[in-house]
Amino acid sequence: MLYPYIRILRASTACLIFSHNPIEVVAATELASIFVPCLNTKTVTKNIGILLAIMYLPKFASALVPKLFDMSETEMKCELFGLSFLFITLLLQY
Numbered sequence: 001m002l003y004p005y006i007r008i009l010r011a012s013t014a015c016l017i018f019s020h021n022p023i024e025v026v027a028a029t030e031l032a033s034i035f036v037p038c039l040n041t042k043t044v045t046k047n048i049g050i051l052l053a054i055m056y057l058p059k060f061a062s063a064l065v066p067k068l069f070d071m072s073e074t075e076m077k078c079e080l081f082g083l084s085f086l087f088i089t090l091l092l093q094y
Contacts, residue, residue, distance in 0.1 A: 002076040007033065009083040016090040 007030075014029045015022045037043050050068055054061045 002073070002080055003071070006076060006080050006083065009080065009087055013083055013087045013090065016087065016094070 011026045014025045018025045
């Protein structure tokens with residue numbers, strides 16, 4: 001439930017940093033939110049395992065697909081706090 005707030009704060013913080021092209025910045029943050037988690041080795045091995053399970057058991061794909069996008073609530077709260085702190089800091093500088 002916190003993920004939409006994280007996405008909004010990411011986009012607005014990036015727009016404050018790079019204010020000359022806001023649409024391109026929002027598109028870049030959305031692309032980064034898709035591809036950057038692929039760099040984490042823990043999530044890569046988990047995702048490969050889930051994809052292999054989907055290949056061998058396609059009947060259970062509907063139960064396995066949400067696990068690909070699973071993010072713990074603690075990680076979401078930490079990211080939300082960090083982004084809000086950065087957003088407020090940048091907002092006060094303007």
